[in-house]
Amino acid sequence: MKNQGMLCLNAKRYVCGWLIAVLMGYGHCVAQEYKLSLRSVSLAPGISFSPSNKYDIGPNVSMDVATTLQKHILSLYLSAGGEVHIILDDRVNDYHEVNVTYGREYTLAKWLFLESHVGLGYINYVQVNLETDFNRNTHRSLGIPFRFKFFFKEGNHFNMGINLNVNINSFATMYASNLLFQYKFF
Numbered sequence: 001m002k003n004q005g006m007l008c009l010n011a012k013r014y015v016c017g018w019l020i021a022v023l024m025g026y027g028h029c030v031a032q033e034y035k036l037s038l039r040s041v042s043l044a045p046g047i048s049f050s051p052s053n054k055y056d057i058g059p060n061v062s063m064d065v066a067t068t069l070q071k072h073i074l075s076l077y078l079s080a081g082g083e084v085h086i087i088l089d090d091r092v093n094d095y096h097e098v099n100v101t102y103g104r105e106y107t108l109a110k111w112l113f114l115e116s117h118v119g120l121g122y123i124n125y126v127q128v129n130l131e132t133d134f135n136r137n138t139h140r141s142l143g144i145p146f147r148f149k150f151f152f153k154e155g156n157h158f159n160m161g162i163n164l165n166v167n168i169n170s171f172a173t174m175y176a177s178n179l180l181f182q183y184k185f186f
Contacts, residue, residue: 038185039068042149044163046178048081048095056093058083060176062163066103073103073115077145079165081176092130095174097123097167099145108150113159117147123169143169149180157184 041064048060060081067074077100083093099121106114125139144167151161163180166173 034069036067036069036074039066039073040182040184041065042163042180042182044178044180046163046176048083048174048176050083050093050172050174056083058093060178062165062176062178064101071104073105073117075101075103075117075119077101077117077119077121077147079167079176092128093125094128095123095125097121097143097145097174099143099167101145101147103147111153113149113151113153113161115147115149115151117145117149119145121145121167123167123174125172125174139171141169141171143167143174149182151180151182158182159184 044062046060046062047057049057058081060079062077062079064075064077076098078096078098080096081094099119101117101119101121103115103117106116108114121143123141123143125141127137127139129135129137146166146168148164149161150164151159154160159180159182161180161182163176163178165176165178
């Protein structure tokens with residue numbers, strides 16, 4: 001019985017090894033056929049809020065590094081922010097998120113462009129109650145980020161616009177609106 005288990009385990013390792021080798025070979029062929037290149041970097045200060053926490057609003061800053069593969073945009077997107085309760089109830093929230101997104105760019109006019117992105121990410125959300133001896137509630141979750149960048153072409157490399165973000169997760173949907181500064185490498 002023990003030998004059958006070992007045989008099954010070895011067969012699984014063999015199949016996994018072949019699968020990894022085939023995928024690596026395919027990835028190498030695709031990388032040679034299509035060129036993955038650095039596309040842009042952006043920085044976007046703004047505000048964030050979550051409707052589930054009524055009257056909470058605060059500062060937010062986000063940045064991303066984007067690459068392109070033909071017309072497809074792949075980006076690493078980082079965001080951090082905090083919220084303060086407007087009706088002063090001694091509660092402070094802060095969060096940070098790391099996302100990997102896929103997007104496309106659309107031309108709306110000669111001077112106006114839209115980048116839309118969707119992806120998968122991780123969000124860490126901390127809520128501190130200053131009334132009750134700084135009691136901390138921490139929430140960690142996978143999230144689905146949606147981003148919409150409306151930007152104006154300012155030159156060959158520099159763009160400026162508005163970055164609208166939504167992160168849907170298991171505890172509080174986060175919204176952010178940012179002023180976008182983007183540098184394109186080509």
